[in-house]
Amino acid sequence: xxxxxxxxxxxxxxxxxxxxxxxxxxxxxxxxxxxxxxxxxxxxxxxxxxxxxxxxxxxxxxxxxxxxxxxxxxxxxxxxxxxxxxxxxxxxxxxxxxxxxxxxxxxxxxxxxxxxxxxxxxxxxxxxxxxxxxxxxxxxxxxxxxxxxxxxxxxxxxxxxxxxxxxxxxxxxxxxxxxxxxxxxxxxxxxxxxxxxxxxxxxxxxxxxxxxxxxxxxxxxxxxxxxxxxxxxxxxxxxxxxxxxxxxxxxxxxxxxxxxxxxxxxxxxxxxxxxxxxxxxxxxxxxxxx
Numbered sequence: 001x002x003x004x005x006x007x008x009x010x011x012x013x014x015x016x017x018x019x020x021x022x023x024x025x026x027x028x029x030x031x032x033x034x035x036x037x038x039x040x041x042x043x044x045x046x047x048x049x050x051x052x053x054x055x056x057x058x059x060x061x062x063x064x065x066x067x068x069x070x071x072x073x074x075x076x077x078x079x080x081x082x083x084x085x086x087x088x089x090x091x092x093x094x095x096x097x098x099x100x101x102x103x104x105x106x107x108x109x110x111x112x113x114x115x116x117x118x119x120x121x122x123x124x125x126x127x128x129x130x131x132x133x134x135x136x137x138x139x140x141x142x143x144x145x146x147x148x149x150x151x152x153x154x155x156x157x158x159x160x161x162x163x164x165x166x167x168x169x170x171x172x173x174x175x176x177x178x179x180x181x182x183x184x185x186x187x188x189x190x191x192x193x194x195x196x197x198x199x200x201x202x203x204x205x206x207x208x209x210x211x212x213x214x215x216x217x218x219x220x221x222x223x224x225x226x227x228x229x230x231x232x233x234x235x236x237x238x239x240x241x242x243x244x245x246x247x248x249x250x251x252x253x254x255x256x257x258x259x260x261x262x263x264x265x266x267x268x269x270x271x272x273x274x275x276x277x278x279x280x281x282x283x284x285x286x287x288x289x290x
Contacts, residue, residue, distance in 0.1 A: 020052040020076045026062045026086035033061040052076060062086045066093075066150045068112075068123055092147040093121040096133070098157040106132040121152065135159050136219050137194030165193040168240045168251035177228035178259040181266040186255055188224045188238055195219050196242040202226060202255070203237040210236070217242065226255075233257050 024032055028046045032039050035058060042048040052058070055076050063069040067088040076082055096103055096115045105112040105122055107129055113122045124131065126149045132142045138159040147153050168190055175186040188200055198217035201209045210231050213224055240251045 020055060020079055021081045022050040022052065022058070022060075022074065022076065023081055023083045024048045024050060024060065024062065024086060025083065026070075027064050027067060027088045030062050030064040030067070030086070030088065033063075035059050036061070060084060060086075062088060064088060066091055066123070068125060090126045090149045091123040092126055092149055093152040094124045094131075094145065094147065095121050095152060095154045096157060097154065098133070098135070098159065100135050100138060100159050102135065103157065103159075104134040106134070124153070131155075133157055133159070137162050162194045164196060164242060164244055164247040164249045165191075166240055166242045166249045166251045167191040168238065168253050170238055170253045170255050173254070174256040174258055175228065176259050176261060177257065178262055179266070180263050181269060182263040185225050185227050188226065188240070190217065190222045190224070190240045190242075190251075192217050192219055192222065192242055194244070196244050196247075196249075198222065199241045199243075200224055201239045201241075202231075203239060204231070205234065205236075228257050231257060233259055 024042065024047070026032070026042050026046050026048075028042055028044050030042045030046070030048075032042065032048050032050070034050065039050055040048050055078065058074050058076065059071065060074050061069060061071045068091050070086050070088055072084070072086070074082070074084060094105070095118065096105075097118055098115075101118075102114050102116045104114050105124070107125060112124060112131075115122055124145070124147045126147050128144060128146045130142050131145050132140055133155075134140045138161055141157060141159055143155055143157075145153060145155055168188065171187055171189065172183055173186075175183045177184050190198060190200065192198070196217055197214070199212065199214045202211040204210055211226060215222070235254055235256050238253045238255050242249050
């Protein structure tokens with residue numbers, strides 16, 4: 001019996017005091033962060049030993065001057081040592097002279113960062129490679145850039161503004177604002193190739209605006225919901241007008257308001273919900289009475 005108690009005590013001690021050890025292997029004198037908190041620097045052999053008190057998921061980030069930062073998510077499941085090899089890539093600095101900022105920089109599909117002014121520099125992998133530069137509302141530009149380790153390189157960009165393009169979709173094209181909880185609204189999806197002042201109007205058959213919204217629209221998809229309040233059944237024209245300093249673009253679609261069919265969707269949902277709540281309440285009463 002005494003041996004059993006000693007064995008149980010030993011198992012408890014192992015469970016309480018066991019450590020979860022992560023051995024990080026990277027470039028010498030690299031900075032290591034765990035979940036955004038600095039945890040130390042690798043030694044001259046490029047090794048740093050991290051100790052955790054519990055299993056879990058940890059975000060490991062490793063940085064070093066003139067190396068691209070590297071981040072990985074590590075899942076620690078059991079006590080003992082876990083080894084992590086961090087493949088840092090040597091880099092140089094890139095300064096961008098551009099006619100527009102901010103500029104996002106990509107090496108193939110790898111996002112390198114965003115440059116917000118000529119004062120900024122960004123780390124770029126060493127060697128000759130094609131870099132793509134993107135700015136909202138402008139056509140992407142790809143250049144072959146030669147980058148030397150620890151050195152600064154420069155590029156000159158003249159980004160060309162995107163032409164203003166507007167696409168308008170109405171979904172659903174027919175809706176019934178009769179408060180039956182089925183297709184009571186419709187949504188206008190307005191795609192812009194670049195940011196613009198956007199005005200969306202709903203016009204009746206005489207060309208009179210029955211609903212209008214104005215906004216500073218972003219590049220990409222912008223959504224607006226129309227409830228059809230206060231209008232009669234019938235077909236209407238949806239008009240999206242986008243404007244920039246030198247361009248105006250108009251897109252049109254039609255939408256049909258039809259309240260003739262009442263689906264009783266609301267009543268069905270409310271009835272099913274009431275039955276469900278009643279069943280739950282009845283089960284509670286039965287279990288409480290036992």
